[in-house]
Amino acid sequence: MIDSLEAARALDDIEDMTRRVRQSQIYRLSSLLMVLWGALVFAGNLVTYLTPHYADKAWLSVYVLAIGGSVVLGATEKTRRGMSSFDVRSLLAFVMLFAFGFFVETIGHFGPREMGAFWPIYFMLFYCLAGLWFGIAFTVFGLCVTVLTLIGYIFIGAAFPLWMAFVNGGGLIIGGLWMRRS
Numbered sequence: 001m002i003d004s005l006e007a008a009r010a011l012d013d014i015e016d017m018t019r020r021v022r023q024s025q026i027y028r029l030s031s032l033l034m035v036l037w038g039a040l041v042f043a044g045n046l047v048t049y050l051t052p053h054y055a056d057k058a059w060l061s062v063y064v065l066a067i068g069g070s071v072v073l074g075a076t077e078k079t080r081r082g083m084s085s086f087d088v089r090s091l092l093a094f095v096m097l098f099a100f101g102f103f104v105e106t107i108g109h110f111g112p113r114e115m116g117a118f119w120p121i122y123f124m125l126f127y128c129l130a131g132l133w134f135g136i137a138f139t140v141f142g143l144c145v146t147v148l149t150l151i152g153y154i155f156i157g158a159a160f161p162l163w164m165a166f167v168n169g170g171g172l173i174i175g176g177l178w179m180r181r182s
Contacts, residue, residue, distance in 0.1 A: 026134050027179045029077050034176030036069045042169025048116070049161035055112065067094055097126070116160055117153040120168040121146050141175040 002010070040062045047058035071091065101122055110118060124142035131139025145168060152163040 027137070029073065030134075030138075031176040031180040032073050032077075033070055034172045034179065036073065037066050038169050038172025038174075038176060040066045040069075040169075041172060042165045045116075045161045045165035045169055048112070049159070049165065052112065052161075063098065067091075070094070113153070113160055116164055117149055120149045120164065124149075137175075137179055141171070141178075145171045145175075 044055075044058045044062040048055040074090065101119065104122075105115060105118065108114070108118075124146045127142030127145075128139045131137065131142065148167040148171070149164065152160055152167060156163045
C-alpha cells in the first residue's frame with residue numbers, strides 16, 4: 001500500500017510526463033510546419049530578389065501552398081497520432097492573421113522593403129506569444145528573427161530580400177530542425 005504522500009508524488013510524475021509528451025508533440029508538428037514555411041518563404045524571398053516583378057505572384061503562391069501544406073500536415077498528424085492538431089479554428093486563425101496583416105499593409109501604404117520587414121516581424125510576434133504557452137524555444141526563435149530582420153532593414157540595401165531569404169526562410173528551417181531535437 002502507498003500512503004497519500006507517495007500517491008501525490010506519483011500523480012505529479014504522471015502530470016509532468018503528460019506535459020512533456022504534449023510539448024514534444026507540439027514541437028514535432030511545429031518543426032514540420034516551420035520547415036515547410038521556411039522553404040517556401042526562402043523561395044518567395046529569392047523570387048523577390050531575383051525577379052521583383054513576380055513578387056506578388058510568388059508571395060500569393062507561398063501563402064496558398066504554406067496554408068494548404070499546413071492543413072495537410074495537421075490532418076496527417078491527426079491520423080498518425082489520433083489527436084487533433086489542426087482544426088477549423090486553426091484555419092480561421094490563419095485567415096484572421098493574414099486578413100489583419102493585409103489590412104495593416106493596405107492602410108500603411110508599405111513599399112516592398114517595408115512589407116519585407118513587416119510580415120516576418122508580424123509573424124514572429126505570434127511565435128513569441130506561443131512561447132508563453134508552448135515553450136521558450138518559440139520566443140527565442142521569434143526574437144532572433146525579429147532582431148535580424150531589423151538589422152537587415154536598417155543596414156542592408158538592395159539585397160534585403162536575399163538577406164530575408166536566409167534570415168526568415170533559413171531561420172524557419174533551422175528553427176524547425178532545432179525544435180525537432182528539443
